[in-house]
Amino acid sequence: MLVIFRNLKILWGEKMPKVLIVDDTAFMRKLLRNILFSAGLDVAGEAENGKEAVELFKQHKPDLVTMDIIMPEMNGIEALKKIKSIEPNAKVIMCTAVGQEQMVKAAIKLGAKGYIIKPFQAPKVIEEVKKVLGLI
């Protein structure tokens, strides 16, 4: 895994795409971190609700945000709106479960660039992330 990471670092130079992971469960954040790391991406930070996500977005200006939809304090849709008002070109991918199609549609209308379905399958996550980052 480390070898792939180093190779991609060489490929992309020192500026590797940075991702902000937003999910209220520590387990899902760990899983996403592992998947993104295996694809050679850098994790800029992790937030466990929408409010924290907006703060971390302002601080780190990540290249991409993976945003869970249902979270306490501030949900993913609200956080998406705030992030888009800060940076209209922000790239946000929504993380959704089967059966939440209506929420995904709402998020896409608000400017989300894509979505990934829970339970996650690593190849699909990597494909969507790379597509939104313009790497494929």
Next chain:
Amino acid sequence: MSEKKLLKTEAEIYENGWKKIDLVLTEQSLYLGSMKILLREIEDLELVTIDNLKCIKIKKDGEIIFTIPEKLLNKIYRFLAYNLRSDRFAVYFLSPATVGGVVVKDVQWEKGYLSITDGGIWFLSPKKQVRISLENLGSVDRDVRTVGGKQRVVLVVSHVENSEVVTSFILCPETTLEMLGEYIQRLIDSQKPQAELTEIEKQILTLIYSGLDSASVESIIGISSDELNEYYDNLVNQGLARVVRIRKELELTPKGVSLVSDIQKSQNIVG
């Protein structure tokens, strides 16, 4: 034979090798050589491939496998699917509606039947005969969808196909819908593992589904290889996973995949 013959053709039956026989289909029976099978006694049906030949597998006091030229095979399969022993309900269905959470384009609502056999559920229409085995069924829920421009309550049935969660929608009068929902739920419950999984076991199951190897699973959960092997043994023993490589690497069975989908749903409900 006093019954009206619908079809007579040469066929081959698989009995420790292929044997040539005559196949005769009537309105009530299927004759394979000297064997008479009443259609209403067929418990279930499946298309299988043996020796690169597309075959029909009939379940009736065991299994009977036969093949005929492909042009006729699909017609006979459809006829048997419509006439086997089942509980059949007139419905509209959309199958598959989503695959892996992505909406399938160019699929239309069809008028037909939901047929429930001992081994699975079927979506039947003149164009389509979709069989979903009970062990691959994941969940059944009510939801509101736009059908023909109107908001309608439908049943959303999920199942596992090629390790992906596939959903199909069923539309029928509301009272039938409720009864069908309960019926399918009972079928799903009958397939669920008896033992409750611990939180760690649920997490391991999710990580395997995501495609992570043992080393990554150990590091995310924070357990040793020996501990992970014990958890793996338990998942394998419960029929949720199978070993695919020595130095255990697992892949989920359909039962395991549908359980991961349930775990995600319950986590999304609680937040």
